[in-house]
Amino acid sequence: MTRITLLDGGMGQELVRRSPDEPTPLWSARVMLDYPELVTEVHLENIRAGARVIIVNAYSATRDRLHPVGLSDQFVPLQRRACELALRARDESGEDVAIAGCLSPLFWSYRPDLVRPVAETEPVYAEMAALQAPDVDLILCETMCAGEESLGAVRGAASTGKPVWVAWTVDDADGGRLRSGETLAEADAMLEGLPVAARLVNCSKPEAVDQAMPELTALGGPVGAYANGFTQIAAPFEPGTTVERLSAREDLGPEAYADFAMGWIAGGASIVGGCCEVSPAHIAELARRLADAGHEIVGAS
Numbered sequence: 001m002t003r004i005t006l007l008d009g010g011m012g013q014e015l016v017r018r019s020p021d022e023p024t025p026l027w028s029a030r031v032m033l034d035y036p037e038l039v040t041e042v043h044l045e046n047i048r049a050g051a052r053v054i055i056v057n058a059y060s061a062t063r064d065r066l067h068p069v070g071l072s073d074q075f076v077p078l079q080r081r082a083c084e085l086a087l088r089a090r091d092e093s094g095e096d097v098a099i100a101g102c103l104s105p106l107f108w109s110y111r112p113d114l115v116r117p118v119a120e121t122e123p124v125y126a127e128m129a130a131l132q133a134p135d136v137d138l139i140l141c142e143t144m145c146a147g148e149e150s151l152g153a154v155r156g157a158a159s160t161g162k163p164v165w166v167a168w169t170v171d172d173a174d175g176g177r178l179r180s181g182e183t184l185a186e187a188d189a190m191l192e193g194l195p196v197a198a199r200l201v202n203c204s205k206p207e208a209v210d211q212a213m214p215e216l217t218a219l220g221g222p223v224g225a226y227a228n229g230f231t232q233i234a235a236p237f238e239p240g241t242t243v244e245r246l247s248a249r250e251d252l253g254p255e256a257y258a259d260f261a262m263g264w265i266a267g268g269a270s271i272v273g274g275c276c277e278v279s280p281a282h283i284a285e286l287a288r289r290l291a292d293a294g295h296e297i298v299g300a301s
Contacts, residue, residue: 002265002270002294002295002296003270003295003296003298004265004270004271004272004290004295004296004297004298005052005053005224005270005271005272005297005298005299005300006050006051006052006053006272006273006283006286006287006290006297006298007051007053007054007055007100007224007226007271007272007273007274008043008046008047008051008053008054008055008273008274008280008283009046009049009051009273009274009275009278009279009280009282009283010228010229010274010275010276010277010278010279011028011039011042011043011055011057011059012027012028012057012059012060012276013248013276013277014042014279014280015027015028015031015032015035015038015039015042015057016028016031018035018038018041018042019031019034019035019038020035021034024069025065025068025069026060026065026066026069026071027059027060028057028059028060028061029057029059029060029061029065029066029074029078030060032057032061032078032081032082032085033071033074033078036081036085039057039082039085040085040088040089040092042280043057043085043086043088043089043090044089044092044093045280046280046283047089047090047093047095047097048093048280049280049281049283049284049287050283050284050286050287050288050290050297051097051273051283051287052095052096052097052098052297052298052299052300053097053098053099053100053273053299053300054086054089054090054097054098054099054100055086055099055100055101055102055140055142056082056083056085056086056099056100056101056102056132056135056136057082057085057086057102058078058079058082058083058101058102058104058128058132059102059104059142059143060104061074061075061078061079061082062075062104062106062107062124062128063075063106063124064106064107065106065107066078076131079128079131079132080131082102082132083099083101083131083132083134083135083136084135086099086135086136087099087135096299097299098137098138098299098300099135099136099137100136100137100138100139100140100165100300101129101132101133101135101136101138101139101140101157101162102132102140102142103125103128103129103139103140103141103142103153103156103157104142104143105143105144105145105149106121106124106125109143109145109169109203110143110145110169110179110203110233111145111179112145112146112149112178112179112180112181115145115146115148115149115180116152117148118148118151118152118155120152121149121152121153121156122152122155122156123156124152124156125141125152125153125155125156125157126155126156126157126159126160127156128156129156129157129159129160129162130159130160133160133161133162136162137162137163137299137300138162138163138164138165138197138300139157139160139162139163139164139165140165140166140167141153141154141157141164141165141166141167142166142167142200142202142203143167143169143202143203143275144166144167144168144169144178144187145168145169145178145179145180146178146179146180146182146187147178147180147182147186147187147190148190150166150168150187150190150191151190151191153166154166154191154194154196155194158194158195163195163197163198163300164194164195164196164197165196165197165198165199165200165271166191166196166198166199166200167199167200167201167202167203167226168184168187168199168200168201168202169201169202169203169204170184170201170204170208170209170211170212171204171208172204172205172207172208172232172233173208174208174211175201175204175207175208175209175210175211175212175213175215176211176212176215183215184201184212184215184216184219185215185218185219188219196221197221197222198221198222198223198224198271199216199219199221199222199223199224200216200223200224200225200226200271201213201216201225201227202225202226202227202228202275203226203227203228203275203276204227204228205227205228205230205232206227206252206257206260208227209225209227209260209264210260210263210264210267212225213225213264213267213268213269214267216268216269217267217268217269222270222271223268223269223270223271224264224269224270224271224272224273225261225264225269225271225272226272226273226274226275226278227257227260227274227275227278228274228275228276228277228278229248229249229252229257229274229275229276229277229278230246230247230248230249230276230277231246231247231248231249233246246276248277249277252277253282254279254281254282254284254285254286255285257274257278257282257285257286258282258285258286258288258289261286261289262289262290262293265290265295272286273286274286
C-alpha cells in the first residue's frame with residue numbers, strides 16, 4: 001500500500017463558475033470579497049470528495065493585483081479571510097485535513113518576463129507567508145514560472161519555519177522546462193540549501209506533466225503534480241485580462257483526468273490533485289481510483 005497525499009481541485013475557476021457576476025481581473029479575490037460563502041462551499045466539496053490538503057484562496061489576493069483596482073487596503077483582510085474560510089470548511093467537515101498556505105505569482109501568472117528580482121520579491125513573499133502561517137500547516141509556492149520567482153517565494157516561505165512545498169508551471173510543449181525555458185533541475189539548483197519538503201509541477205497540461213515527471217523524480221524527495229484543464233494558455237496572457245480568455249477542455253472529465261494522475265503515481269508521484277478547471281467531481285473520481293488501487297489517502301506528512 002502506497003501513501004498518497006490527495007490535494008483539492010482548482011478554486012479560481014470554480015468560483016468564477018459559481019459566481020453570478022462576470023469575471024474580473026481580480027479573479028478569485030473578487031469573488032471572495034463579494035461571495036465568501038462560495039469559497040467555503042468549494043473547500044467543503046473538495047474535502048467531501050476526498051481531498052486531505054486544501055489550499056487557501058489567496059492566489060490573486062496580492063498587493064500587485066489589488067493596487068491597480070484601488071483595493072490595496074484589502075490586502076491584509078483578504079489574506080486573513082482566505083485562511084479563515086479554509087479553517088471554517090475544515091471545522092464544518094469534521095475531517096482531518098491539512099491546510100496549505102498559498103504564495104502565488106505576485107503580479108501575473110505564466111509570465112517569466114514579468115518576474116522581479118529576488119531582492120524585491122522575497123520580503124513581499126515573507127509578508128504574505130507571515131500573515132498565513134498562524135493558520136496553515138505548510139506553505140505552498142505555486143505556479144512558479146521561473147527559477148528566480150520560485151527562489152523569492154521559497155525564501156519568503158522559509159522565514160515562517162513552516163514546511164515549504166514548491167510547484168513549478170512547465171511549458172505545455174516541453175514539460176521538462178519551466179515557462180522561462182529553464183530546466184526543472186536548473187530551477188531546483190537555485191533552491192539549494194533551502195528547506196523544500198516537496199517538489200511539484202502544476203497549472204500545466206496533463207500531457208506536459210507526463211513529460212515532467214521523470215525530471216521531477218530525478219530531483220529526489222517527495223514529488224507530485226496537479227495539472228490544469230485549459231485548452232491552452234494564451235500567449236502572451238496579458239496582465240489585466242480576465243479568465244474569459246481561457247477555455248476548458250472537453251476531453252478531460254473526471255475519468256480521463258484520473259487516468260493521468262494514476263500515471264503520475266506510477267511514475268513516482270506521492271502527491272496529486274488538480275488545478276484550474278479540475279473540479280471536486282474530478283477529485284472524487286481520483287479518490288475512488290486511489291482506493292480501488294489499494295492506496296492509502298493521507299494528508300501532508
